[in-house]
Amino acid sequence: VLETKELKKNYYIGRKIVVPALRGINLKIYEGEFVAILGPSGSGKTTLLNMLGLLDRPTSGKIYIDGVDVSNLNDNQLSEIRLRKIGFVFQYYNLVPILTALENVELPMTLAGVPKKERIRRAKDLLKAVGLEKFMDHKPNELSGGQQQRVAIARALANNPSIVLADEPTGNLDTQTSKEIIALMKRINIENGTTFVIVTHDVEVAQEAGRILQIRDGLLYEVRT
Amino acid sequence: VLETKELKKNYYIGRKIVVPALRGINLKIYEGEFVAILGPSGSGKTTLLNMLGLLDRPTSGKIYIDGVDVSNLNDNQLSEIRLRKIGFVFQYYNLVPILTALENVELPMTLAGVPKKERIRRAKDLLKAVGLEKFMDHKPNELSGGQQQRVAIARALANNPSIVLADEPTGNLDTQTSKEIIALMKRINIENGTTFVIVTHDVEVAQEAGRILQIRDGLLYEVRT
Ligand SMILES: Nc1ncnc2c1ncn2[C@@H]1O[C@H](COP(=O)(O)OP(=O)(O)OP(=O)(O)O)[C@@H](O)[C@H]1O
Ligand SMILES: Nc1ncnc2c1ncn2[C@@H]1O[C@H](COP(=O)(O)OP(=O)(O)OP(=O)(O)O)[C@@H](O)[C@H]1O
Ligand SMILES: [Mg+2]
C-alpha cells in the first residue's frame, strides 16, 4: 500500500549547506500492517513521514501509494488522496487555533462533503474515544499539550482513512493515556484493516507493532518482522 | 527556594465554564533538589510550572521564591527574576523563529548584558553539550522536533539560573538522546547546585529524581522522598 524506491531528501540552508535528511530509503508497507519507525532525534523520521503523507516532495526517488507512482499525479489528485486516504498526525498537531476541538475534528469531513449531522456525531465519537468528551468546546490554546495531541489523533481518523501516518502520537502523554491511545489505534487497525505507520520513541508503541523499522542518518534498517 | 501555599488557578471559557486546573497546591522545594512532577495529561502540570516560573498569575494562594512573596513584586522585579534566576524549558519550546539556534541561546544573555564574545562562547558550549554543534546556524524550522527541544534546553541554561523549570524536556527525544540530556541536567545539578523541577512522563527522568511529586486533577501528592 506504501512503497518507496531510493527516496532521497536534501534540505538547503542558504546556498551552501546541504542537509541530506534521507539518503536512499527503500520501504514496502503492506495493507493492514501496524509498523513502528524508531530512530534518534534528527535521523529523518519526520522527513520520511512528510514524503509518505505527500506533504513535501523528495529530491529524488519514487513513492507509490496503492501501486500508483505519485510523481505522475497532479496537485488536485494529491490533495484528494491526502483528504480521503491518508490520516496524518503531525509532531506538533497543527490544529486550527480559531476552531474548537470539535470543529477541528469535523474539518476533514467538512472538506470531504460529509453531511453536518453525521460529521458532528462522528467527531463526538472520536473525541470520546480519545478521552476528551468534556473538552469539545475548548480551543487549542485552552487545552493541555497532551489534550491537543489527542485532538490531532481524533482528527486524523475523521475520514476513516485507509492509511494513518502518526509522528510521535504519544510524545506528550502519560503512560496510562498513552496505552489508551495505542489500544484505540490497534483496535481500528484490527477492525477496519487500517494501515498504521507510527514514528515513535515510545517502547510501548513499538511493542504493539508487527514490524519495527529503524532510521539512522537518513537510512532505513529493519529490526524485527 | 520555591514554595506555594493553597495555590489555585481557574481558567474561564466564555463566561460560564470554569476549569479548576489547580485546586490548592502546597509545595516546598529546597535548594539543589532534583524533583520530578508526574501526572496524567490535563492534570495541571504545565499550569503549575507556569505559576512557579512567574509566567502566569494564580487565581488565589501564595508563591514564594527564596522566601520572598512574589505577589509583592512589581513587573520589573518579576522579569528580573525570570531573566536571571529561573531557566524555563517550555513544553513547546517557544524558540524565536527568525533567530538561529545559536542566537536563540544567546538571547537571554544579550538581555542580561553579557558581553558578545562571552555569550557566543557560552552559547556554543551549551549547544555542544546538548549534541547540536553541527546545527548552530539552523533556524527552528530547519531543525527536527527533538533538535528544537534541545535548543530550548540550552537556552534555559544560558544565564546559569539557580532554578530550572522544565516542562517535558525529553518528550520528543529518543531514549539515547534523552539519557544524555538527563545526564547533562544531573551534572549541572550536582556541580552548580542548580535546583531542577522537571515535569515529565519519562520514567527514566523520574528515576533520576531525588523526589517524585504526583499531580492529579489539580492536586499534589508526594510519591517518594
Ligand atoms: N487557557 C486555558 N483555558 C481553559 N482551559 C485550560 C487552559 N489551559 C489549560 N486548560 C485546561 O486546564 C487543565 C490543565 O492543563 P495543563 O496544561 O496544566 O495540563 P498538563 O498536566 O500540562 O497536561 P499535558 O501533560 O497534557 O501537557 C486541562 O484540562 C486543560 O484543558
Ligand atoms: N527545513 C529544513 N531545513 C534544513 N534542515 C532541516 C529542515 N528540516 C529538517 N532538517 C534537518 O534534517 C534532519 C532530519 O530532520 P527530521 O525532522 O526528519 O528528524 P526526526 O527524525 O523527525 O527528529 P526528531 O525525532 O527530533 O523529531 C535534521 O538534522 C534536521 O536538522
Ligand atoms: Mg520529528
Ligand SMILES: [Mg+2]
Ligand atoms: Mg503540559
